[in-house]
Amino acid sequence: xxxxxxxxxxxxxxxxxxxxxxxxxxxxxxxxxxxxxxxxxxxxxxxxxxxxxxxxxxxxxxxxxxxxxxxxxxxxxxxxxxxxxxxxxxxxxxxxxxxxxxxxxxxxxxxxxx
Amino acid sequence: xxxxxxxxxxxxxxxxxxxxxxxxxxxxxxxxxxxxxxxxxxxxxxxxxxxxxxxxxxxxxxxxxxxxxxxxxxxxxxxxxxxxxxxxxxxxxxxxxxxxxxxxxxxxxxxx
Numbered sequence: 001x002x003x004x005x006x007x008x009x010x011x012x013x014x015x016x017x018x019x020x021x022x023x024x025x026x027x028x029x030x031x032x033x034x035x036x037x038x039x040x041x042x043x044x045x046x047x048x049x050x051x052x053x054x055x056x057x058x059x060x061x062x063x064x065x066x067x068x069x070x071x072x073x074x075x076x077x078x079x080x081x082x083x084x085x086x087x088x089x090x091x092x093x094x095x096x097x098x099x100x101x102x103x104x105x106x107x108x109x110x111x112x113x114x
Numbered sequence: 115x116x117x118x119x120x121x122x123x124x125x126x127x128x129x130x131x132x133x134x135x136x137x138x139x140x141x142x143x144x145x146x147x148x149x150x151x152x153x154x155x156x157x158x159x160x161x162x163x164x165x166x167x168x169x170x171x172x173x174x175x176x177x178x179x180x181x182x183x184x185x186x187x188x189x190x191x192x193x194x195x196x197x198x199x200x201x202x203x204x205x206x207x208x209x210x211x212x213x214x215x216x217x218x219x220x221x222x223x224x225x226x
Contacts, residue, residue: 002156033213043202043216056213090156099206100164102147103214105157 003027006091006106013081014114021076021109023091031096032074033103034066037088049074050096081113116141116207120217128225130192135220137186137203145206146186147214148177150199157202161188190222198224 004025013019023032034046048056049068063085065077074091088110092103117140127133137146145164149157161170163179163186170177174197176189186203200221204214 002158042218045213045215048213088154092157099145099214100162102149102159102162102204103157104159105149107156110154 002104002106004091004093004104004106006089006109008109009107010110010112012112012114013078015081015083017081018077018079020078021089021091021111023074023076023093023106025072025093025104025106027093027104029093029095029104030071031094032068032071033092033094034074034076035090035092037090037108039087043090046076078111081111083113086111086113116143116205116215118203118205118215118217120201120203120220122220123218124221124223126223126225127190127193129194132192133190135188135190135201135222137188137205137217139184139186139205139215141184141207142181143184143205143207144179144181146179147204147206148186148188149202149204151202151219152199160201193224195224195226198222 007022031050036044045058046060047066052068063080067075088108090108091106094103119138121136148160150160151157161177166181168179174191179186200219202219204216
C-alpha cells in the first residue's frame with residue numbers, strides 16, 4: 001500500500017455507461033494527477049490538480065471529466081467511452097511544485113470498454 | 115516541449131551480468147526520477163536525483179545524473195531474476211508546474 005488508494009481496481013463498462021474512478025490520499029500532498037497507460041505507449045498525463053484547482057488539461061476528450069473536491073480526493077467521471085479508452089488509469093499525488101520526492105502512485109484501475 | 119527518451123526499449127540479459135539503461139532529456143532540468151513497474155502493477159519509486167552529479171544506490175541498482183549532458187543512467191550489477199520489470203525515468207521540467215514527463219520505459223527481462 002503506497003498511501004494512494006484507487007478504486008475500483010478493475011472496471012468493465014459498455015460504451016453507453018457512466019462510471020467514476022476514485023483516488024484518495026492521506027499523505028498531506030497537495031497535487032494530484034491522472035495518467036493513462038495504454039499498451040505500447042508512454043504514460044500520458046491527463047489532468048493535474050494543485051490545491052484542488054485544475055492546472056493542466058492535456059487535451060483530454062470531454063468524455064473524461066475530472067473532479068477534485070479537496071486535496072485528498074480525485075475522481076475521474078467516465079461517459080460514452082470508446083474501446084480505445086481501455087487502459088490502466090493511474091492516479092498519483094505529490095507535494096506539488098517542490099517535487100523533491102516525486103510522485104506516489106496508486107495501484108491503478110484497469111478499465112475495459114466493451 | 116520537454117522530451118524524455120530511454121534506451122534501450124527492450125533488454126534481455128543473463129543473470130549475473132551488468133548493464134546500463136540510459137535516459138536522455140531535451141531541456142534544462144536538475145531533477146530526475148526512476149520508477150519500476152511490474153506487469154499489471156503500478157509504478158514504484160526507486161530513486162530521486164536532485165542535483166548534478168547525484169548518485170544513489172539501492173542493492174544491485176545505481177542511478178546517476180549528469181545535468182550538463184542531460185543524461186541519467188540506471189546501472190544494474192550482477193542481475194537477478196527479481197529485477198525483471200519495466201523501468202521508467204521521469205524529468206521535472208523546472209517550470210514550477212508540478213508536472214513530470216516520463217520516458218517510454220525500458221522493459222528488462224533477466225534470463226536464468
